[in-house]
Amino acid sequence: MSEPIIRCRGLSLWYGSFRALDRVSLDVKPGEILSLIGPSGCGKSTLIRCFNRMNDYPYVRIEGDLQVAGYDVTSRQTDALALRRDAGMVFQRPNPLPLSIRDNVLFGVRLHAPRTPRSVQDGLVENSLRAVMLWDQVKDRLDHDAETLSLEGRQKLCIARLLPLKPKVLLMDEPCSALDPDGIGAVEELMGSLRGAFTQVIVTHNMQQARRISDRCVFMLMGELVELGPTAQLFTKPVDERTARYIEGRYG
């Protein structure tokens, strides 16, 4: 088995005095899709936000060991900007920047490689938009405001803008919960097509979605990692009693 791309050991996190994560340990393999499920407030969003240090607030305290794409995340010396380049994040509500479609895709490039020649930029824009299956739809209006896209298109754009930076990990925090069924289908298809090329971690409220797209699945409860296993196994033969009860829909 190859080296894990995310390696998490005994990770705990406190918001003030509230313990949101309780000694979480897990490995994520390169190229796989790992889904995090669990009821609201179980810590799954907190965990995924740890992976690219989006929890840098004064009232947050973190303990434990966390390696993501070769970065020691919990160390203060770690270059958070480079970490976020290599581990991009997609949010629940599509949040394209108030720029043109083209400028949205190139936003990260301009931050991290400002001297990229225009011809290279054009290629990056086309390849990224092709990868998210948006190119044919927007190729004639790259200068239009990104807000003119549909919700689904915006979410795809938010994924596309991560790709020029060649991230190793894509972190998706409920990427489909603002979309309609067609949009959900499209984004799931997109995630499937990116499988292997990128490691994807997805937080989802929707158990069926986790079942459809993920290779392995994590069930969390009250900040604790209850069970981690291949998706098929976790949904059919859960080891832990609490997982079984959640999957049967008895709470959550």
Place this chain on the structure above:
Amino acid sequence: MAEIARRRPPSYTRHVEFVIEGLIRLCGVSAIIFILAIFVFIGKEGIGFLLRNVLPMLVSIDWSPTAEPPVYGILALVVGTLWCVGLSLCFSVPVGLASAVYLSEFASDRARESLKVVVELLAAIPSVVWGFIGVMILNPLLQKLGAQVGLNGLNGAIVLALMTLPLLVSLGEDALRAVPESYRQAAIAMGATRWEMVWRVLMPAAQRGLLVAVLLGVGRCIGETMAVLMATGHAVRIPTSIYDPVRTLTATIAAELGEAVRGGEHYQSLFALGILLFAVTFVVNFIADRTLRGRRAS
């Protein structure tokens, strides 16, 4: 529900409603009536003079209403006004917007709260006190820096800048904080530093709001009277250096209206200046309003 409705006598309710509604309507309409009345009053006194003398007013730089024959050139006054406003914006816009960015993006909650109190305090200082500061503090300071006269265009501009700062800071901060949090998150999650986020995302997103802040600041500058009257030196001339004293439209009205014979030509000429000021501030406010509307629409 039905119980409560039955307990209230319907006629009483109707009368109270009627009275309150009437009062509110009266208040709303009276504001409009007052503005129209001001407009009519100033217009009545000055419009005749303005129409008769529009050409000589616009071509001459000499304003000597008490000379024989009187000269009513407003060129120097207009330039003086624009000079002060332009110069003051050079100070107030960079400083004001930078403070707005600091308050909305970088300051801790406690720092922000206490600084906003200070900014509001700054806004509450009467303009005559600002004029006093111009005369007593800036005047000797500028002389030390090489100005022959301490009361000059630069002095007036600095005073005006200090007066408009609170407006720029608080409106600018509002505009920046109105930018959705999701934009900030997006930029930070892509590996932008906070400064890159401000420069590349917040500034473009808050563009219109910031422009409105600047325009309202301009309106405030143009209309300010007492402070510039005290600080600018009040000399009718086209300035060639920032140390030259200048005179503004507003200061001219304030200084001369008391001495002008009521109903005389001088008196009317001052009202003509009033019409001009009214028109300019109206246009600036109108542009600000349209800009704001555009922002809401998009």
